Amino acid sequence: MNDEPNAGIRPDGWASVPRMEPAQAPRVWANGPGAARLRPDTPFVGERSPSRTVAPSPLDPGAGRDPHRVHRVLREQFPLTYDPLLRAWVLSRYADVATALTDSRFTHGHRPGDPPCAQTHVAVDEAELRSAAARTAFVLARRIAGRRQADLVADFCHWLPAGTVAAAVGVPYRDMMRLVRGRAASALAGQCTGQIAVREKALANFLANVLVDREHALALLDAPAGAIARAWAESLRRDPPVQIAVRRTGAEVRVSGGTIPAGEPVALLIGAASRDPERFRDPDRYDPLREDADQLTYGRGSCPAVLLAGLEAEYALRALFHAMPRLRLAEGFRPEHAGVITRFPRNLLVRPGG
Known part of the structure; x- marks a missing residue:
């Protein structure tokens, strides 16, 4: 946007x-x-x-x-x-x-x-969405693993949501990107799932939050099931796209x-x-273990776009550290969020080899 x-x-x-x-x-x-x-x-x-x-x-x-x-x-x-x-x-x-x-x-x-969006949904299979998100994330991560430095916003976040939708609906990736930029993605994937840009920005915010503390990011991968989803929801709360x-x-x-x-x-x-102190304790702090988390970016109903966004966040983190175990932010770099209508880091510079 x-x-x-x-x-x-x-x-x-x-x-x-x-x-x-x-x-x-x-x-x-x-x-x-x-x-x-x-x-x-x-x-x-x-x-x-x-x-x-x-x-x-x-x-x-x-x-x-x-x-x-x-x-x-x-x-x-x-x-x-x-x-x-x-x-x-x-x-x-x-x-x-x-x-x-x-x-x-x-x-x-x-x-x-939200309830009205159910009228625009296409039939989805959660297992297929999970497989599509995983395949796309691992392919993208491997592409940047050998570089001395990479920008995860431009080289990863910008491509993962569109690529996942392409894999999920069986459209060749090169064609999907043309359709996405031509605003025809919703015709293939449904109105909600076709909204690629919000998921790109949300993913950039999530990776920025978790990569600031590399050891914490690694701990999420070894944590019990649901830990990454919790960290994802907290990122949506603190930094809504x-x-x-x-x-x-x-x-x-x-x-x-x-x-x-x-x-x-x-x-x-x-x-x-999302940072109202009347609702959240220490609201400016990113706390992936927060007990009072509640995000307003997505509604609470069943929606393939909401499911897909969470899967993309999970497999983004898993794929990046699987392909680049020593991944860390570039020396001296700290993510800076910008924007008033939509807000996300324009760059996320990392050293794939540590």
Whole structure:
């Protein structure tokens, strides 16, 4: 997904960044938490007056490098505010975002794993998906095993989701990549499974989290069944690949900080909700053994895309360390996540030979 598409709400329910010049953008002021209102003639976001505080925007300059400061202010001071750059009301607390993702009073778009997506599923065999994910991951890992240095984002994460789908549906890989880039993957694999880009970014986030501590990554491979799945879910919580989703109210809805009228667009800050200290202990820390983990990227229902994403994460880790037992991050390199709509490390430099 592109972080700078055209303005408005995408058909799949993700947010898109409106192209708006600063001088054109109206600003939101609040006289207190939740008291947001539109003021077209006020100064730019970030300015303050003795009596009024400006609600920050997730699209403010610098938010792509560090959105968590903005998220923190919104959660604590502006649980409900209108953002003229997103052209939507903004929710940032876990309880509100989790409700909006499933409540029937919110419409427009769905996540893989939500009930409506079942209507788009094609028949899948879990054993075949597992085999396809394993075969593809091991082939890709072997291709980079002999290199002095590799970028797992470009050389592995970018290829594994598409390659797994290609193997699962019996399409030659070279043809699948052409179809994926031509946006025809869903015709072969179903709407959810054909959404390749989210799985690419989620996989990059997962590998970035586990490879920061190489010994911990190795321990996951030897841990009891389910340990990798738990670490995967924690990565989705701490670093969701999609940071902002958009819904629309079909009825008046009461949330933290006020009431949203019917027929209004609502931006759900999944990234902010996933680090809400009211819901998670020490929320900024990646803890693969976390007992209070809960991710908002996927719904809880049965969906081949959700299953496939978890299998890709599992076999990515197994294949990489099987092909490269001494694999580690390149010397001096630390993953840096970037993006405001989608967020993931643009590079993940590793030394295959240690």
